Amino acid sequence: MQLVPKYADEATGTGILIAPGVRQNLGIRTVEVERGRLPGAISVPGTIGWDLRLEEVMSARVDAIIERVFVKAPYERVQAGQPLAGILAPAWSTALAEAQALRNADSAAAQALQSAAQERLRVLGLPASVRSNDGRIVLSAPVDGVVSEIAAREGATAAAGTLLFRVNGTDTVWLEAAIPQAGVGAIAPGTPVEARVSTLPGKVFEGRVETLLPQIEAGSRTQQARIVLENPEGLLTPGMFAQVTLDPEGGEAHVLVPADAVIGGGTQTRVIVMTREGRFQPVAVQTGRSGGGMTEILSGLEGGERVVASGQFLIDSEASLSGALDRLNADAPEGQPTGTMPGMDGASTAEPQGKREVLYWYDPMRPEEHFDKPGKSPFMDMQLVPKYADEAPEETGEGTEPTP
Structure with missing residues (x-):
């Protein structure tokens, strides 16, 4: 292998100097680095679920006997005030009877005791949806929605704290979208969302990201984004799959380079920058998201530089070789030849x-x-x-x- 010459004018700057004619023959193309936002939206799958803030849990606050269950089918729709069950609860019945008697009394003493009777009902945990009808305590639905769980059974005894019914409101639902870890940085609370369900063709449900759940799914490497969707017609049902489109508009602008200009692999990611003197040198960068043929550069470039978008791998290989030879020459003793491999020129290396x-x-x-x-x-x-x-x-x- 022949020795490679090192010219005097090469010592005046760093990087690799390539003649314009050679650049054209090699197909080297440069573009100016600009600041901006990635175009396009993110499309991910999602699942519809209950809005748990509209969930009402009905339980026995005192020991009681369940006499009658009016709603026996799970997931039946109910209206606010609709009877769910009739129970016999001596503690509640006695307190209700006393409160009604004081309310009907005309004496000044009875009027003074009404507030004490109402406080007793509150201490006993009598919910607002409970009413008395001919001595029977009736539990009524607190909100419009769906009875998602029924634990009450006719003739059964319910101890204090036992779950009887679970009612979920349907005016709004939660949509949980699986955001890839690489795209989480572009999503924030308030990001506009459009959701489409295959079983409802032509329907588009709009909403905004409410929060990003602080947990990453280990298997899929995704983070859940919770989105609140209005559901006045009750068309969205928990368990439905949806295609979610998130448009991270208004995000922070970053330095953008063509995705083809980024050289990966090894221990660092880099791009080839052309200096004002026309030299080419690799620059280590930290990348962000990619989309629309562009890649965000979080550090390493400021904007305004020119990077190589075509032919950068040839320059990167030459830069790596030149750097290795320079390190070899720096380590060699003075006066010893460097830059060739022994025996490659056909001559013997023996003394x-x-x-x-x-x-x-x-x-x-x-x-x-x-x-x-x-x-x-x-x-x-x-x-x-x-x-x-x-x-x-x-x-x-x-x-x-x-x-x-």
């Missing part, structure tokens, strides 16, 4: 050891045939090889007289 005595020459393919002078083998078109006196004796062919 001169004086004249060696030659016993004979032989054909490498037929070592038993010896000759007294150098030349080509009469058997094969190959040069004869010398046998030196200081070499170990051959196992074959020793003692054969040299052929004249």
Whole structure:
């Protein structure tokens, strides 16, 4: 391998200098780095669920016997005030009877005791949806919605704290969208959202991201974004799958470069920058999101530079080789040649050891045939090889007289 010249004008700057004609032949193309926002929206899958803030749990606040259950089918729609069950609760019945008697009394003393009776009802945990009808305590639905769970059974005894019904409101629902980890940085509370459900063609449900749940799914490497959707007609049902489009408009502007200009692999990500002097040098960068053929640069570039968008791998390879040779030359002792691999130019790298005595020459393919002078083998078109006196004796062919 021939030695590579190092010219004096190359020492005046860093990077690689490439003539304009060579750039054109290699197809090297540069573009100016600009600041902006990535175009396009993010499309991810999502799942509809209950808005748990509209959930009402109805339980027995005191010991009671369930006499009648009016709603027996799970997921039945109910209206606010609709009876759900009739129960017998002595503590509640007694307190309600006393409160009603005081309310109907005309005496001044009875009027004074009304507030105490109402406080007793509150302490006993009597919900506002409970009403008395001919001595029977009736539990009524607190909101419009769906009875998602029914635990009450006719004739059963319910201890204080036992769950009887769970009612979920449907005016709004939660949509949980799985955001890839790489795109989470562009999503924030308030990001506009459009949701489409395959079972409701032509319907578009609009909303905004309410919060990003502080948990990453280990298997899919996604983070859940909670979106609140209005559902006045009750068309959206928990369990539905939706296609969610998030448009992170108004996000922070970043330095943008063509995605093809980014060189990955190894221990760092880099781009090739062309300096004002026309030299090319690699610059380490930290990348962000990618989209629309562009990549965000979070650090390493300021904007206004020119980066190589085509042919950058050739320049990167040359820069890596030049850097390795420069490090080799810096480490070599003064006066020693550098920049070539031993033996690649065909010359011997052995130190001169004086004249060696030659016993004979032989054909490498037929070592038993010896000759007294150098030349080509009469058997094969190959040069004869010398046998030196200081070499170990051959196992074959020793003692054969040299052929004249």
